Amino acid sequence: MGNMRALPVFGPHITLGLVVQQISWHKYDFIGMLLLALVFFACSIAILVGAAQGRHYSLVLCSICSANVALVLYAAARLAMTMHRREQALKGLPGPKHPLIFGMMMDLVCRRDPHRYATELAERYGPIFKFRLLIFHAVCITDPVLATQVLQSKVVDKLRFPYSFLDPFLGGENMLTGHTDPHWRAVRKAVAPAFSAGNMRFALGHIIDRSLALVEYLRKKGPKTVHNMDTLLLRESMDVIGRFGFQREMNALETLKTGQDSEDAANVAALLQSTHEIELRTQQVNRWFRLWRRDVRDGWLTLGRFRSIVWKLLEHIKAHPPQKGSFADLLLKARSPKTGRPLPDHLMFPEIAALFFAGIDTTGHTGTFILYLISQHPEVEQKILAELDGLGLLRSSTVVKPRELTYADLSKLTYLNAVIKEALRMYPPVAIGQMRVSYSHDIVLGGQLSVPAGTVLWVPHHAMQNVSFNWDEPEKFLPERWLTPGTEYAVPEKLPLPREWYKGWDLSLPTAPGGAASGLTEADMGDSNSKRPKRYFPFAEGPRNCVGQSLAKVSLVATMATLLQHFSFRLADEMGGPEGVRAAEQYTLVVGLANGMLMHAVPRHDDRDDSPLRANGHAFRSSHPNHWDAWTA
């Protein structure tokens, strides 16, 4: 890919490299190869029939055609046998009936909310049911024990096919989309320390600084202005990841002030748009070549600009040694397991692209849903305010200038943490969850059901966290449920399958030290490594869980606390109330809303006279010159 950059440039940000990469998209490779094989097979049959009717063809051609027909018949027979074996193995399981050719594919692709469809199916068919996607047999698992078993298993891997659609945009396989292989292991091991608790203290300064920039913007605009809070929170996440990961200003919030004419503004717009463009291209197979349409041409430009932003970031971190222990620093030091040498540019590029891709939308959309849920539950808002007040973080009759949030406060904000967990239960960004597969071994689920190798094992997050056999009153927003320690673990008496499926699991009621009741715990900052079955994993579970979860959690608590210190958020009439929000909900690559979340930010107090929380504000360069070394030491 590095050499692709040297290929001619067709216009701003569109290079031949980009064009080649988009056209040789895995999806087209796959469909193209299938079509070619079919054409070849049809020609072979025609030639052999012609030869049988006495037409003259050379012996070599006839031999090739015979070999081709024999090979295709052999492959078809093997496929039929494999499918039959899977069919037999799963025949005891319930499951929906679906069209012969596509299976459940069209239902999943055509619905705007496939995550809710999975939840409906789990309610109807239970904690383990079968279905088919084209020729692939699949098992959908929402039983906590079996789901935890699958996600923690070292034998299963990611089903690469759906992720392969992202690779052309992200510049190739990366930590998010790649197989669980030695390359993934090497990169993950190298960069994971960037998200350590020590580094989170450093990140907090940036998060507060960016949240306060957002506060300032909202305050200037006044309560009557309708804001798309989704876009604003995406901008904040972008700024935080740019600074935290690469010590680079993305200026996503600054460009709101400076206007849309600068290079920075165009870059920010491209970053915000690129995920949308990727979503559109994964949905509309023919989108990439319809260049007569303006929006398609704009999409090409967006993707080209996205790539050029990532290249510039890569060049920046190579030219200016990054902060010790930062993501950029650790990525530069990572070694390829094949060569033992540092990763070449074309392998670093996708990791940088993936970090932005995986971090911005997930965190931004979650913040949006949290604000929405709070806006619909004034009693919850009151409890959050009381908690902030109790810590001296709210301006009141006794506290004129509330202090700035500190790292120690994060774990004391018990109720706010409960609100965030409940929002992540109801709206997990990666709502469709995980598709896993064991390529070589049969898997025995719960010691009872042998699932043949190659069968897709699907653990849908939204369904896991919202079906009635796992949760009481799942449709209700009840942060209080998180005040009981160990709420993320399965409740033994609720487990839906017969007991023999659960042999060998620790089903005792957890007595988590501190538990959820103490706010952000150490377990919250990373994988708890518990052997207990879980019914809640918005950040996934097992070896492929979210590497950036500690940053996401600190970001959400700090941003929400800072915003709620200053404003009460009200849903704008334009959204059409909760029904309108529900109607606009959609799953593309993560859960979001068709046109964002329109809200008013109503100030809690008249603070025209001063800017109370900026008193100790964190200016990026001036206040933090040595923080990184201090916290990573």
Ligand code: HEM
């Ligand atoms: C609320 C916020 C977030 C949620 C709910 C979330 C959730 C997830 C989930 C469910 C996965 C597994 C995805 C899959 O296998 O398909 C994942 C993976 C990942 N996430 Fe996050 N994420 C969040 C924020 C972040 C942030 C802030 C970053 C980094 C800046 C990040 C970086 C990653 C990466 C690199 C992976 C791939 C990890 C691997 O496979 O080794 N995420 N995330």
